Amino acid sequence: MKTKYGHLTYCSNIHPGESWSDHFSHLQKNLPLVRANLSPDAPMGIGLRLANEASLELIKPEVIAEFQTWLEKEGFYVFLINGFPYGSFHKTAVKENVYKPDWATKDRLDYTLRLFSILSRLLPEGMEGGVSTPPISYQYFDTTDFDRKQRVAVATKHIVDVLFYLIQMQKDSGKTLHLDLEPEPDGVLGNVELLVQWFLDVLLPLAIPEIQTKWGLTKEVAECTVRNHIRICLDVCHSAVSFEDNQTIVKLLKENSIQVGRIQISSALKVEFSKQPKEIMDLLVSFDEPTYLHQVIIKSDDGKLQSYPDLSEALQRGGKPFEEWRIHFHVPVFLDSYGLLSSTQKELIELLNLQKEFSITNSLEVETYTWSVLPEELQIPIVASIIRELQWVKSILENEISVGITE
Structure with a gap:
């Protein structure tokens, strides 16, 4: 839906399935209910997740025509596609396989080009559109x-x-x-700083001369062209897990003229070991599930950071007094605490206020995809979950609090 601060939607990777029929059935079942509650009088945008299998079906002219007819009839438009998970994303052990195939493979290239072909046909006139994608690869694939x-x-x-x-x-x-690369802990481009370094030191030196040669552009125009089409997907859960400061992120991207293709609105699990460490550790066990990677970064009382590839390994280490753990677990954005556990909602609110002040991007996408693996007491019906998430974001955007970037 269109807000004062950009187009707001949720990412449909919350829904299971790999085939287009699976994807479409979930959209048909859930989206009209969401729109009726949040945008009954205006069209609503979709952050579409397409598995590789689904993309092979949807690209067929008769299939995409049917989808376009449904979009127009029901009052929806597609402006974002999530191209990070290539294959199965629910009810199976995804873990580091979410990076496969990575950007060193032709399969990832072909899949992404197919997604752009689909998006170009679905995107409304006058709008920009983006496909999100992994931060090149998973760092532990190489020794x-x-x-x-x-x-x-x-x-x-x-x-x-x-x-x-x-x-x-x-x-x-x-x-x-635009292609939106999404930094994630333990990705080759694991945080915003690493992505900026790659963009300046690797991508631009390779791309600019080739663009000049192919299209006869000046160096300056060629560089602007790269910056227009290759952007960052800023997932707030991921940056919070890495203890990245939001104001520093925004300054770094602005200083280096790197555009934000979308903000993925998400919260990470946060734990402060100031009291009741045994009870906290017992609670964390319920979040150690076998489907997704739950990278952990621990900040000790002296400010040093230590990372673990998954929650199970951090649990073996145990928590110590005065430590703070940030865990890559996309918890509901409308909750700031879960008893002894909490979330990085404060960091999310800070970035949303920066968005209000500086118009970082025109695309806002809620991405809480872990509903099915949350502890049972945190699960509510999926449509109610989506509505509550989007309503909370709207309430933050409508609250005229602003923050300035400190020098």
């Missing part, structure tokens, strides 16, 4: 720096192939589409 550098080189070349596709698409259709 040596040399192997990782090789992987990054191949991956960057594939991303430049997507860039060329998007440049040509804009020339042919006038539509601006």
Whole structure:
């Protein structure tokens, strides 16, 4: 839905399934109920998750035509696609496989180009659209720096192939589409600083000369073209887990002219071991589930950070007094605490206030996809969950609190 601070939606990766029929049935069942509660008098945007299998079906002319007819009839529009998870994302052990195939593979390239082809047909006139994608790969796939550098080189070349596709698409259709790389702890581009470094030191030096050669553009215009089509997907859960400061993030992106393709509105699980450590550890066991990666970064009382690839490994270590744990577990954004446990809702509110003040992006996407693996006492029916999440975000956006970036 259109708000004063951008188009607000939720990501449909909350719904299970890999086929287009699975995806579409969930959209048909749930979206009209959500819109009736939140945007009954105006069209509502969709953050569409398409598995690879579903993309192979939806790209067929007769199938996408049927979907377009439904969108128009029901009052929806598609402006974002989540292209991070390629295959199954529910009811199976996803873990680090969510990065497979990574950007060093042709499968990831072909899948992403297909998503852009679909988005170009669905995107309303006059709007920009984006596809989110992994931060190149998972860092533990490589055992040596040399192997990782090789992987990054191949991956960057594939991303430049997507860039060329998007440049040509804009020339042919006038539509601006962008690839949104999503930093995540333990990704090769695990945080915003690493993404900025890759963008400046690897992507631009490779892409700019090739654009100049192919289209005869000046260096300055070629660089602007890269920045227009390759952006960052800023997932607030991920940056909070990494203890990244929101004001520093916004300043860093602004200073380096890197655009935010979308903000993924999400909260991480936060634990402060100031009291009752045994009771806290017992509670955390219920969040140690086998489906998703739950990376943990621990901040000790002296400010040092220590990371663990998954919650199970951090639990083996145990908690210590005065530590703060940030856990990659997308908990409901409308809750700031769960008894002895809490969330990074404060950090999320801070970034939403920065969005209100500086218009960081025009695309806002709630992404709480872990409802089915939350402890039972935190689960409520899916439509009610989505509505409550979006209502909470709207209430924050409508509250005219603003913050300034400190120097």
